Amino acid sequence: MNEKLAVARLKALADPARLKLVRILADLPDEHTLRDERCGTAYGVCFCHLEDRLGLSAPTVSHHLKVLREAGLIEAIRAGRWTYYRLNPAGLNGLLQELAELQPKPIRLELAQ
């Protein structure tokens, strides 16, 4: 992952409202999640539910979701008049791998001659 993308993803998560949004999407609340009728696969969580949970205006929630989407952390699906949001697992995984590389390097042993 390039640096710009890593920073964009960190910025996207570095806000209480957006971190909360991601947590809600990670939990997939049964009531407000659109699923495939046959296998139960989750398509996403309804915008209205996210708005309720955040207690922020619709424009503000929409703005935060856009930031997360442009960072590749979530995806949106339109179904008629409603919009459903869900995590993009690849986005979060990419960031996790990037951050894991920042952990202290293991000691390089130099064997005695």
Add this chain to the structure above:
Amino acid sequence: MNEKLAVARLKALADPARLKLVRILADLPDEHTLRDERCGTAYGVCFCHLEDRLGLSAPTVSHHLKVLREAGLIEAIRAGRWTYYRLNPAGLNGLLQELAELQPKPIRLELAQ
């Protein structure tokens, strides 16, 4: 980790200059790293080196280091007139664990009766 701390750590990393600082500290450049003479354990990287690598003014670099320090991601050590900085592994690890929990939950199987 509480939410405030997680956001503070994400904010701290969500800046090009600070992410670069953390990367430099993760790499521990031999030339500018203070080590224990006997075992070679790294105490930290000299401030002057970080200033050089970032190409920003000393006050700005000092500001960024303070943000990282207050987020618990790095530590500072004074040695005479010089200051050395190093990663605080626990800080980054804590954040990584926090983010790992955001990954999609495994499917809860409901066995047929």
Add this chain to the structure above:
DNA sequence: CAAGACGTTTTATATATATCAAACTGAATC
């Protein structure tokens, strides 16, 4: 103790951004 070296803190400023109201868009319904 005076002078210099190395960072930090304070202050000022310009940019970024979180928030909401108002206006807009596209889909469903009458």
Add this chain to the structure above:
DNA sequence: GATTCAGTTTGATATATATAAAACGTCTTG
């Protein structure tokens, strides 16, 4: 087609913050 519904985009504003100059604190050295 007109109206309503569900979000999004635009515009305005207040707050946060990245940056550097100036002032300061602290340690070393003459």
